[in-house]
Amino acid sequence: xxxxxxxxxxxxxxxxxxxxxxxxxxxxxxxxxSAVVTAFxxxxxxxxxxxxxxxxxxxxxNVSAQLAGGNLTELPFxxxxxxxxxxxxxxxxxxxTFSLTAGLVGVL
Numbered sequence: 001x002x003x004x005x006x007x008x009x010x011x012x013x014x015x016x017x018x019x020x021x022x023x024x025x026x027x028x029x030x031x032x033x034s035a036v037v038t039a040f041x042x043x044x045x046x047x048x049x050x051x052x053x054x055x056x057x058x059x060x061x062n063v064s065a066q067l068a069g070g071n072l073t074e075l076p077f078x079x080x081x082x083x084x085x086x087x088x089x090x091x092x093x094x095x096x097t098f099s100l101t102a103g104l105v106g107v108l
Contacts, residue, residue, distance in 0.1 A: 023106055030103040037099060041092040048089055050079035 027103055027106050030099055030106065034096060034099045034103065037092060037096045041089070041096055044085075044089050044092050047085040048081045
């Protein structure tokens with residue numbers, strides 16, 4: 001039985017070593033992928049917020065109208081992001097969530 005144990009132990013060590021190296025490379029890939037997706041998500045997230053320059057322009061128009069003695073009109077300022085921006089951001093966030101979940105499952 002000693003010989004069988006040695007052969008089985010050697011096989012198991014080689015088998016587990018292969019799995020460990022494969023998991024290490026997959027985790028490295030998942031980490032790099034998550035970093036790239038995070039960069040794109042940060043840039044894409046800006047599409048969901050109003051442009052601060054628009055608000056500045058509105059304030060300057062109101063100040064200009066007041067200084068000219070003109071009629072002060074409040075322009076309604078409502079911001080709704082484009083539907084395509086919502087879909088794109090939803091996909092980026094889903095991609096980031098899935099890649100981080102895959103990395104977590106790989107570690108466990």
